[in-house]
Amino acid sequence: MGPSLQTQVPIAAIVIVNYFKAPRLLDGLRSLARQSAAAAAATVVVENSVDAGERRLLAEAAGKVLLVEPASNLGYTKGCNLGVRSLPRTRYVVLCNPDIIWDQADTLEKLIAIADADPSIGVLAPLQFSDDGTPVETARSFPTLLEQVDRRLRQGPAKEPHIAETLVRSAQGSVDIDWVQSSCVLIRRTLWDQIEGLDERYFLFMSDVELGRATWAAGLRVCLTSAARVRADGKRASAGGFAALLTSPAQRNHLVDAIKYYLSNGVRRLLRPRRGAKSLAGSSATRAGTVRGIGEAFPSEVTKARDPAVL
Numbered sequence: 001m002g003p004s005l006q007t008q009v010p011i012a013a014i015v016i017v018n019y020f021k022a023p024r025l026l027d028g029l030r031s032l033a034r035q036s037a038a039a040a041a042a043t044v045v046v047e048n049s050v051d052a053g054e055r056r057l058l059a060e061a062a063g064k065v066l067l068v069e070p071a072s073n074l075g076y077t078k079g080c081n082l083g084v085r086s087l088p089r090t091r092y093v094v095l096c097n098p099d100i101i102w103d104q105a106d107t108l109e110k111l112i113a114i115a116d117a118d119p120s121i122g123v124l125a126p127l128q129f130s131d132d133g134t135p136v137e138t139a140r141s142f143p144t145l146l147e148q149v150d151r152r153l154r155q156g157p158a159k160e161p162h163i164a165e166t167l168v169r170s171a172q173g174s175v176d177i178d179w180v181q182s183s184c185v186l187i188r189r190t191l192w193d194q195i196e197g198l199d200e201r202y203f204l205f206m207s208d209v210e211l212g213r214a215t216w217a218a219g220l221r222v223c224l225t226s227a228a229r230v231r232a233d234g235k236r237a238s239a240g241g242f243a244a245l246l247t248s249p250a251q252r253n254h255l256v257d258a259i260k261y262y263l264s265n266g267v268r269r270l271l272r273p274r275r276g277a278k279s280l281a282g283s284s285a286t287r288a289g290t291v292r293g294i295g296e297a298f299p300s301e302v303t304k305a306r307d308p309a310v311l
Contacts, residue, residue, distance in 0.1 A: 010042040011112060012186070013090040015083035017046045017076055018098045022057035024233060025098040029061050032102055037109040041094070042087045044068055046079040075203035080182075084197060093192045097183040099233040100128075110228040111186045114174070122191045122220025123211065125180040126227075127164055130234030135164035138181040139224045143209065167226040174225040179212025184230050187211075191220055204253045206261040 014032065018025050025045065032043060043065040047058060050073055058067060068086050070079070084093055092112060102108065107126060115121050128136035167175065182198075195214040198207045212222050 009040075010088055010090045011040040012037070012042075012092040012094050012108065013084055013087040013189075014041050014043040014094040014096055015046070015080050015087070016043065016096050016098055017048050017079035017083065018054065018058070019073070020049045020051065020054060021098040022049075022054045024101075026057065026060055028096070028098065028100050028102070029065060032108075033064070034105055035102055035108045036106045037112060040112070041108060042066070042090065044083045044086050045098075046070065046074070046083045046086075048073045048075075048079050077198040077200050077202050077204070077207045081197040081200065084192065089189065091189055093187045093189055095182045095185050095187065097232065099235070100184050101231040103231050104229060107228045107230060111225075114225060114227060115186055115188065120221050121223050122188050122215040122218060123180065123222040124186045125222075125224050126184060127167060127224070127229040128184060128232050129229060130232055132234065134234070135168055136232055136234065137164050138183060139163040139175075139177040140179055140181075140209075142178045142212070163224065167224065170226070174223045174227070177212075177222050177224050178216075179209050180222055180224060182208045182211065183232060188220065191215060191218060194218060201260055201264065203256070206258060209261065 016025065016028070029043070029045075032038065032041070035041070045058065045061065045065055045067050047054060047067060047069045049055075050070070055069065061067065066086060068082060070082070074082065080095055092115065094108070094111075111124055111126060115124050125138060128138050130136055163175070163177065167173070191214075195211070195218070199210040202210070215222050
């Protein structure tokens with residue numbers, strides 16, 4: 001274990017918002033307890049299901065993690081922000097979906113060590129794999145309205161950017177990305193405080209995109225690393241085309257959040273925003289690898305992690 005983790009003072013605040021996934025979440029909490037950096041983390045579960053059955057199952061975790069039970073479903077963004085406020089102030093915030101399993105015992109330790117070694121990283125995500133071993137595409141380029149419509153009309157593997165698969169095939173390293181799904185991410189606490197957490201205008205979706213935008217605008221980087229990995233159940237709340245709007249409340253939330261995203265700052269959001277804005281001029285972010293638009297080839301400049309010792 002690295003010297004920065006040899007302490008009982010929490011370094012990372014792990015926030016899990018549960019919505020009807022208690023059995024899987026309990027498996028995830030058991031895997032977190034086996035992490036080599038477990039003593040350096042404080043964990044909270046925000047129980048957004050507001051369901052007696054979920055509450056009974058999660059009673060098993062009482063005393064091991066902090067359980068917060070809102071009176072109603074707050075939504076993902078408010079739930080995450082409440083969870084962070086419920087824990088002591090730590091150096092990092094870790095947002096983690098309830099289906100995430102931490103199979104490798106040193107995953108959290110590696111993420112902390114990588115972020116400690118490189119202060120230019122604002123958001124850091126491990127590779128994700130589904131239960132069947134398939135890489136999960138969590139990294140994206142900033143969306144445009146036309147691209148999002150096209151993805152709903154013509155779904156399929158060709159619409160995925162294949163960023164994760166490329167990192168899996170390459171040597172262990174990291175790559176800069178526009179934004180990443182917050183299903184499992186480590187966020188520098190100074191950044192979290194600066195942007196005041198996730199954007200609560202959104203109920204569930206698009207806050208991840210805003211997090212990426214805010215990180216680059218603050219002069220920090222969003223990175224995906226192959227040095228650490230976690231496992232997810234492979235079930236996406238956003239899966240499905242336009243027909244799913246008729247049957248899926250999550251899809252309807254996605255539509256509402258997307259409308260808010262494209263209307264929030266005028267028509268410029270109909271186009272792909274520039275990563276970084278003026279605050280990134282001359283920063284280390286401009287020298288790192290990049291992920292271009294969806295459908296374009298993954299660039300060759302996947303950069304090896306700066307500190308090979310943490311790999």
